[in-house]
Amino acid sequence: xxxxxxxxxxxxxxxxxxxxxxxxxxxxxxxxxxxxxxxxxxxxxxxxxxxxxxxxxxxxxxxxxxxxxxxxxxxxxxxxxxxxxxxxxxxxxxxxxxxxxxxxxxxxxxxxxxxxxxxxxxxxxxxxxxxxxxxxxxxxxxxxxxxxxxxxxxxxxxxxxxxxxxxxxxxxxxxxxxxxxxxxxxxxxxxxxxxxxxxxxxxxxxxxxxxxxxxxxxxxxxxxxxxxxxxxxxxxxxxxxxxxxxxxxxxxxxxxxxxx
Amino acid sequence: xxxxxxxxxxxxxxxxxxxxxxxxxxxxxxxxxxxxxxxxxxxxxxxxxxxxxxxxxxxxxxxxxxxxxxxxxxxxxxxxxxxxxxxxxxxxxxxxxxxxxxxxxxxxxxxxxxxxxxxxxxxxxxxxxxxxxxxxxxxxxxxxxxxxxxxxxxxxxxxxxxxxxxxxxxxxxxxxxxxxxxxxxxxxxxxxxxxxxxxxxxxxxxxxxxxxxxxxxxxxxxxxxxxxxxxxxxxxxxxxxxxxxxxxxxxxxxxxxxxxxxxxxxxxxxxxxxxxxxxxxxxxxxxxxxxxxxxxxxxxxxxxxxxxxxxxxxxxxxxxxxxxxxxxxxxxxxxxxxxxxxxxxxxxxxxxxxxxxxxxxxxxxxxxxxxxxxxxxxxxxxxxxxxxxxxxxxxxxxxxxxxxxxxxxxxxxxxxxxxxxxxxxxxxxxxxxxxxxxxxxxxxxxxxxxxxxxxxxxxxxxxxxxxxxxxxxxxxxxxxxxxxxxxxxxxxxxxxxxxxxxxxxxxxxxxxxxxxxxxxxxxxxxxxxxxxxxxxxxxxx
Numbered sequence: 001x002x003x004x005x006x007x008x009x010x011x012x013x014x015x016x017x018x019x020x021x022x023x024x025x026x027x028x029x030x031x032x033x034x035x036x037x038x039x040x041x042x043x044x045x046x047x048x049x050x051x052x053x054x055x056x057x058x059x060x061x062x063x064x065x066x067x068x069x070x071x072x073x074x075x076x077x078x079x080x081x082x083x084x085x086x087x088x089x090x091x092x093x094x095x096x097x098x099x100x101x102x103x104x105x106x107x108x109x110x111x112x113x114x115x116x117x118x119x120x121x122x123x124x125x126x127x128x129x130x131x132x133x134x135x136x137x138x139x140x141x142x143x144x145x146x147x148x149x150x151x152x153x154x155x156x157x158x159x160x161x162x163x164x165x166x167x168x169x170x171x172x173x174x175x176x177x178x179x180x181x182x183x184x185x186x187x188x189x190x191x192x193x194x195x196x197x198x199x200x201x202x203x204x205x206x207x208x209x210x211x212x213x214x215x216x217x218x219x220x221x222x223x224x225x226x227x228x229x230x231x232x233x234x235x236x237x238x239x240x241x242x243x244x245x246x247x248x249x250x251x252x253x254x255x256x257x258x259x260x
Numbered sequence: 261x262x263x264x265x266x267x268x269x270x271x272x273x274x275x276x277x278x279x280x281x282x283x284x285x286x287x288x289x290x291x292x293x294x295x296x297x298x299x300x301x302x303x304x305x306x307x308x309x310x311x312x313x314x315x316x317x318x319x320x321x322x323x324x325x326x327x328x329x330x331x332x333x334x335x336x337x338x339x340x341x342x343x344x345x346x347x348x349x350x351x352x353x354x355x356x357x358x359x360x361x362x363x364x365x366x367x368x369x370x371x372x373x374x375x376x377x378x379x380x381x382x383x384x385x386x387x388x389x390x391x392x393x394x395x396x397x398x399x400x401x402x403x404x405x406x407x408x409x410x411x412x413x414x415x416x417x418x419x420x421x422x423x424x425x426x427x428x429x430x431x432x433x434x435x436x437x438x439x440x441x442x443x444x445x446x447x448x449x450x451x452x453x454x455x456x457x458x459x460x461x462x463x464x465x466x467x468x469x470x471x472x473x474x475x476x477x478x479x480x481x482x483x484x485x486x487x488x489x490x491x492x493x494x495x496x497x498x499x500x501x502x503x504x505x506x507x508x509x510x511x512x513x514x515x516x517x518x519x520x521x522x523x524x525x526x527x528x529x530x531x532x533x534x535x536x537x538x539x540x541x542x543x544x545x546x547x548x549x550x551x552x553x554x555x556x557x558x559x560x561x562x563x564x565x566x567x568x569x570x571x572x573x574x575x576x577x578x579x580x581x582x583x584x585x586x587x588x589x590x591x592x593x594x595x596x597x598x599x600x601x602x603x604x605x606x607x608x609x610x611x612x613x614x615x616x617x618x619x620x621x622x623x624x625x626x627x628x629x630x631x632x633x634x635x636x637x638x639x640x641x642x643x644x645x646x647x648x649x650x651x652x653x654x655x656x657x658x659x660x661x662x663x664x665x666x667x668x669x670x671x672x673x674x675x676x677x678x679x680x681x682x683x684x685x686x687x688x689x690x691x692x693x694x695x696x697x698x699x700x701x702x703x704x705x706x707x708x709x710x711x712x713x714x715x716x717x718x719x720x721x722x723x724x725x726x727x728x729x730x731x732x733x734x735x736x737x738x739x740x741x742x743x744x745x746x747x748x749x750x751x752x753x754x755x756x757x758x759x760x761x762x763x764x765x766x767x768x769x770x771x772x773x774x775x776x777x778x779x780x781x782x783x784x785x786x787x788x789x790x791x792x793x794x795x796x797x798x799x800x801x
Binding site for chain 1: 698699700702703705706707708709710713717718721722
């Protein structure tokens with residue numbers, strides 16, 4: 001664990017899925033896994049392996065058939081989504097299209113938009129941090145795709161929950177923009193030290209900011225470990241097959257770019 | 261299995277709405293049953309040859325109306341589809357949408373102004389026939405009015421069916437050098453045939469439950485339908501036993517027809533969505549072009565005629581005096597207030613059902629649908645099975661023991677019309693709500709936005725326009741309705757259609773024409789506003 005982590009230890013909360021069984025009509029999914037507090041964990045796996053479902057279970061959009069979801073040691077299995085210490089950023093539709101940027105962010109503080117002066121200061125700060133200063137009054141349709149996701153991140157800052165769930169939020173952005181966004185997430189993580197669960201299809205994304213990796217296959221956790229181990233060839237066979245040979249080059253390219 | 265989250269308030273709203281609707285319809289049935297059971301022999305005796313004749317006429321006029329509307333509609337629609345650039349095509353299609361908005365009593369008056377004994381054509385017809393023109397009353401009047409309403413509807417529905425033919429098929433047809441005959445047989449007819457049962461069924465249903473047309477244009481016992489029979493049994497003969505028998509027959513009849521319709525997959529609401537000028541790849545020969553043009557012009561004249569006559573006759577009335585009359589002002593005010601309340605209720609009911617349906621669908625995920633979800637979904641459309649007259653008759657019978665039946669006229673007009681307009685309102689509200697929910701559901705759950713806050717902050721901004729559309733449409737329907745007010749109306753509670761009927765009954769034709777013009781214009785304006793608002797919303801999205 002890097003130095004300086006001690007100060008943010010109390011910020012992030014651990015996430016644990018305790019023998020969680022879930023079925024969505026078809027084959028059942030079984031999750032039994034721990035996510036370390038204050039770490040960024042990349043969740044990877046083939047389509048249909050249950051990545052998004054796992055996040056939805058943690059966020060409370062899905063209810064397990066049996067088993068428990070624990071956040072910071074407390075059982076949140078029956079809590080509604082808004083009561084859980086969690087923020088989630090989706091791939092799209094993170095914003096209310098008819099509300100301007102600052103109100104979309106403000107909803108993170110008060111669901112009825114009753115905001116105090118202090119709240120407004122926090123909102124302005126969050127917008128500044130995410131590079132949206134001056135765009136407070138814009139409507140989502142007047143923003144680019146990247147800017148819209150920045151607004152969602154600004155709301156995460158204002159909401160200030162110990163767990164952040166990212167469900168492929170940058171999948172539709174171009175490579176350079178995606179890197180910018182990942183760096184923004186990494187930066188925010190460095191300041192706030194929340195626990196981040198990050199679903200992605202892109203090995204380079206996982207490599208860029210992920211500290212741990214959880215690999216899902218066939219509706220269950222197939223492997224867990226340090227990101228470095230996974231990407232240096234020490235990962236399980238299934239993971240290597242999923243990544244494929246071509247992507248190995250992308251990984252090394254990514255490393256090269258990172259080092260320069 | 262973990263306990264579910266507390267009941268969604270949206271589901272509660274839907275349950276309340278369903279209860280209210282069930283109470284309205286159930287109360288009517290209770291009234292009928294109590295009355296029928298109280299006078300069993302009377303109800304049984306009501307099944308006499310006269311009743312049989314009424315049933316026969318109801319079916320006969322509906323069948324004839326359907327035939328006369330649907331067959332010409334097939335060919336007019338085909339003619340319009342062969343000429344995507346026909347001069348004034350967009351205007352014709354707009355005009356063909358007008359009868360949907362026009363109150364039946366206004367159309368009936370327009371038809372009388374044109375073909376009636378003292379109509380604009382009376383002189384011509386008398387000269388041709390060599391004797392005095394008797395005017396169209398009875399079966400001929402009913403048929404003309406029903407075709408006036410349903411020919412344009414059929415044209416629009418068939419045109420929609422023709423436009424589902426893919427452009428590739430037309431490209432192929434022109435490449436293979438298909439003439440109009442094979443093109444009709446191989447390309448157009450299959451599309452039309454697929455739509456035919458649905459359209460014919462819808463028109464038949466509309467004609468079977470048509471009340472105002474038969475009341476105003478039908479003549480005496482020879483040309484009476486079940487619905488008018490119910491009205492006469494209650495208002496004139498005061499024969500509750502006969503009313504019960506007629507009502508039960510009417511319910512059975514509509515039930516069978518609607519059941520058949522749902523089997524055929526009919527769009528029971530009957531509105532259409534037509535692009536203005538689709539691209540086509542075909543050349544039409546001069547002879548066919550002239551034939552098509554003649555067909556279109558003929559249909560146009562037939563549909564536009566009564567409208568023009570309504571306007572001309574209305575302008576001929578002493579509008580200044582009418583506007584000054586206290587009764588007219590009172591009726592206008594009553595109509596406006598009742599229609600507003602009815603539209604409001606209709607919109608609230610629709611919104612409640614929409615929200616409940618969506619919430620239930622989200623909760624169940626992949627499981628089978630519950631009865632409640634069915635009720636909030638397709639169940640709402642089935643209120644059309646129960647004609648307003650039937651509900652009115654039930655409550656009329658139930659409440660006549662409890663005191664002054666006419667005192668509850670406003671309540672009946674508001675509630676029955678609200679429920680009748682609901683299927684139309686639902687069609688405006690539901691898609692918008694479902695799209696919004698699709699986008700915002702998880703976000704709202706996460707941020708804890710629910711209840712009134714959600715309605716105010718999230719749903720209202722995106723639903724404002726569709727709700728306004730639903731409101732305007734429901735208001736137009738309620739404003740033009742004569743069914744319920746015909747039963748419950750009295751000198752103390754008069755709406756515009758009721759006053760119109762009264763003026764017609766006392767042969768004050770000029771007054772009636774003036775009122776018809778007013779009523780028609782208001783309804784038309786409302787429906788146009790509804791369409792305009794609906795379109796604006798689509799552009800934003």
